[in-house]
Amino acid sequence: MRDTQAAPLVQVEGLKMYFPVHTGILRRHTGNVKAVDDVSFAIHQGETLGLVGESGCGKSTVGRALLRLYEPTAGRVVIDGEDIATLSHEALRRKRPTMQMVFQDPQASLNPRMSLSAIIAEPLTEHTKLTAAQRQNRVYELMDQVGLNRRFANRFPHEFSGGQRQRIGIARALALNPKLIVCDEPIAALDVSIQAQVVNLLEDLQDTLGLTYLFISHDLSMVRHIADRVAVMYLGRIVELSPRDDLYARPLHPYAEALLSAVNEPDPDRAKTRKRILLKGDLPSPANPPVGCNFCTRCPKVFARCLTEKPALVQVEPGRQVACHLFETIHPATGSTGGSEAKEHLQHGVTQ
Amino acid sequence: MADGAAPVLDVRGLTTVFHTRQGEIHAVNSVSFTLSKGEVLGVVGESGSGKSVTMMSLVGLLPSPPAEIREGEVLLGGQDLLRASPAELSSVRGAKVGFVFQDPMTSLNPVFTVENQIIEPLIRHMAMSAADAKARAVELLDLVGIPDAARRVKDYPHQFSGGMRQRVMIAIALACDPDVLIADEPTTALDVTIQAQILELMTQLREKLGMAIIWITHDLGVIAGIADRVMVMYGGQVVEHAPVRALFHNSQHPYTRALLRTIPKITGAREGRLSVIEGQPPIMTSVPRACPFRARCAHAHARCEAENPARRAVDGKPLGQGHDVACHWTPEAENA
Numbered sequence: 038m039r040d041t042q043a044a045p046l047v048q049v050e051g052l053k054m055y056f057p058v059h060t061g062i063l064r065r066h067t068g069n070v071k072a073v074d075d076v077s078f079a080i081h082q083g084e085t086l087g088l089v090g091e092s093g094c095g096k097s098t099v100g101r102a103l104l105r106l107y108e109p110t111a112g113r114v115v116i117d118g119e120d121i122a123t124l125s126h127e128a129l130r131r132k133r134p135t136m137q138m139v140f141q142d143p144q145a146s147l148n149p150r151m152s153l154s155a156i157i158a159e160p161l162t163e164h165t166k167l168t169a170a171q172r173q174n175r176v177y178e179l180m181d182q183v184g185l186n187r188r189f190a191n192r193f194p195h196e197f198s199g200g201q202r203q204r205i206g207i208a209r210a211l212a213l214n215p216k217l218i219v220c221d222e223p224i225a226a227l228d229v230s231i232q233a234q235v236v237n238l239l240e241d242l243q244d245t246l247g248l249t250y251l252f253i254s255h256d257l258s259m260v261r262h263i264a265d266r267v268a269v270m271y272l273g274r275i276v277e278l279s280p281r282d283d284l285y286a287r288p289l290h291p292y293a294e295a296l297l298s299a300v301n302e303p304d305p306d307r308a309k310t311r312k313r314i315l316l317k318g319d320l321p322s323p324a325n326p327p328v329g330c331n332f333c334t335r336c337p338k339v340f341a342r343c344l345t346e347k348p349a350l351v352q353v354e355p356g357r358q359v360a361c362h363l364f365e366t367i368h369p370a371t372g373s374t375g376g377s378e379a380k381e382h383l384q385h386g387v388t389q
Numbered sequence: 390m391a392d393g394a395a396p397v398l399d400v401r402g403l404t405t406v407f408h409t410r411q412g413e414i415h416a417v418n419s420v421s422f423t424l425s426k427g428e429v430l431g432v433v434g435e436s437g438s439g440k441s442v443t444m445m446s447l448v449g450l451l452p453s454p455p456a457e458i459r460e461g462e463v464l465l466g467g468q469d470l471l472r473a474s475p476a477e478l479s480s481v482r483g484a485k486v487g488f489v490f491q492d493p494m495t496s497l498n499p500v501f502t503v504e505n506q507i508i509e510p511l512i513r514h515m516a517m518s519a520a521d522a523k524a525r526a527v528e529l530l531d532l533v534g535i536p537d538a539a540r541r542v543k544d545y546p547h548q549f550s551g552g553m554r555q556r557v558m559i560a561i562a563l564a565c566d567p568d569v570l571i572a573d574e575p576t577t578a579l580d581v582t583i584q585a586q587i588l589e590l591m592t593q594l595r596e597k598l599g600m601a602i603i604w605i606t607h608d609l610g611v612i613a614g615i616a617d618r619v620m621v622m623y624g625g626q627v628v629e630h631a632p633v634r635a636l637f638h639n640s641q642h643p644y645t646r647a648l649l650r651t652i653p654k655i656t657g658a659r660e661g662r663l664s665v666i667e668g669q670p671p672i673m674t675s676v677p678r679a680c681p682f683r684a685r686c687a688h689a690h691a692r693c694e695a696e697n698p699a700r701r702a703v704d705g706k707p708l709g710q711g712h713d714v715a716c717h718w719t720p721e722a723e724n725a
Binding site for chain 2: 200230231234255262296301307
């Protein structure tokens with residue numbers, strides 16, 4: 038289903054998202070929180086890219102900047118041929134139907150005073166010229182698609198459980214036939230037995246509608262289940278971007294290795310025998326990251342070069358990108374992502 | 390678990406009801422378990438399964454009304470806590486039973502230094518002098534692995550990171566050398582690499598101090614790594630109770646079995662499609678006369694509707710000491 042030959046649906050280049058820090062009585066601009074610092078990746082049509090990392094690493098900020106819910110500080114975000122980082126407001130509004138979001142907390146992202154039917158119909162009212170009857174039909178269609186009973190159409194969000202509320206959020210995201218959905222921790226607030234229901238639904242929808250997902254999560258087991266490729270973030274930067282099976286079988290970046298080793302497996306025998314890589318200390322502040330590699334303060338394999346020079350994210354094996362001085366660049370083979378064809382595509386998008 | 394020795398904590402038939410405008414909610418229904426010195430009892434369940442309410446009922450932490458502890462006995466070192474006076478209870482909390490909660494930011498007082506909060510139980514329960522208590526506070530921070538403890542003890546909670554705050558909470562819980570430590574989702578709010586640090590710390594502390602721990606969580610991965618025995622709760626009841634290996638490798642209750650199947654694996658073959666437990670957990674509005682899991686159970690039959698199954702031993706050991714399950718169905722019946 039995935040077409041790796043065509044230009045990717047999403048191409049992010051050098052994305053930076055800095056939040057200014059103002060201090061003192063005069064609220065002078067004294068620094069920046071570098072929430073996202075020079076991030077580049079691509080997502081192909083029909084693919085699921087997992088984005089993992091710990092809280093504060095910038096993964097949600099990437100998701101939001103991708104849909105221009107934040108104004109990026111620098112960089113290009115090309116979605117379906119258009120750089121949305123520089124689109125005018127009206128052009129952006131017309132672009133919105135292709136890209137939607139499912140939020141972590143379905144309680145907070147649904148208006149408690151709107152009925153389910155009104156919530157799902159809102160994007161239709163905003164972006165289409167459907168008549169009221171057509172809208173209602175589309176709402177019923179969407180409710181069927183996400184497994185909500187039609188007789189709930191006039192109920193309010195508080196009458197639903199967490200899993201059902203997440204279904205409402207998904208139906209709303211689907212209303213305008215988007216190509217890309219950013220799922221920001223869509224299952225983190227749900228009980229274990231409900232998580233699987235929502236993940237299966239997302240997978241079924243991807244199969245039937247050919248959706249492309251950016252799946253942001255801290256749950257590494259669930260990401261292994263759903264993603265095709267996985268990007269690991271640490272302190273605002275991608276440290277490794279690899280195909281799923283390669284990453285989980287043999288993580289290359291020392292942080293990815295430690296992160297995977299810290300996952301608690303539901304098996305008491307394995308829990309006794311496995312080697313956990315314990316990282317010392319905490320995440321440094323993104324307002325004041327280390328001069329060298331962002332991970333150098335906690336890395337078990339740190340050496341002199343790491344303290345002075347930030348490693349770039351480069352291809353070190355076919356299809357695998359790592360930002361670490363321990364690995365050597367290889368020259369990208371033909372047909373890999375981010376090659377010359379993508380560049381051409383970018384230019385095309387800008388001149389449009 | 391030390392066989393034969395008297396348990397530190399013995400809970401029998403605990404039943405807690407909440408009075409609400411919509412009527413009674415039977416949050417905890419006749420829960421029984423024991424805890425021996427030096428062992429870790431894992432308590433697993435989804436939100437609303439009654440796991441936290443059970444533990445808060447033990448030491449009178451629930452406001453009454455709306456809560457009412459209707460029945461049961463909670464024997465801690467021979468004393469029945471449910472019949473203890475408020476004064477007696479408050480000398481138990483913090484001294485004999487320590488608590489670590491999920492969110493360290495809301496359980497620490499933001500306007501006092503960490504030192505203030507650690508010495509409070511020491512002065513109150515152990516009758517220490519302020520100077521002794523302060524010295525002990527530094528020792529405790531050192532014990533839980535906070536670097537530069539002598540200086541950090543003067544800091545306020547906001548000056549610590551999430552993982553360090555949880556270490557402070559553990560130091561406070563350990564201050565009076567409790568017999569029982571109740572940890573309610575202590576690592577849920579933490580990131581995986583920090584979670585790994587805290588789990589490691591708790592394993593070390595348990596070996597060093599020999600206290601009994603009740604570890605409440607919804608994360609079966611955490612339970613597999615830390616617990617000796619596990620109690621699975623559903624709809625306010627204990628549905629399965631077993632030594633940790635038996636629970637993961639030979640689970641008997643359809644809920645436990647289904648729960649283990651819904652979690653994707655991090656190693657080995659990748660599952661094609663996740664198996665799900667359809668439906669929602671129940672809200673217990675009356676005394677359960679039927680099995681609370683029947684509506685979502687793949688093996689439900691007429692008897693499950695007619696009769697709430699009692700716990701029965703699976704491995705021939707007395708109830709609460711080996712593997713037992715509250716279910717009318719057996720996996721063997723399926724294979725026969």
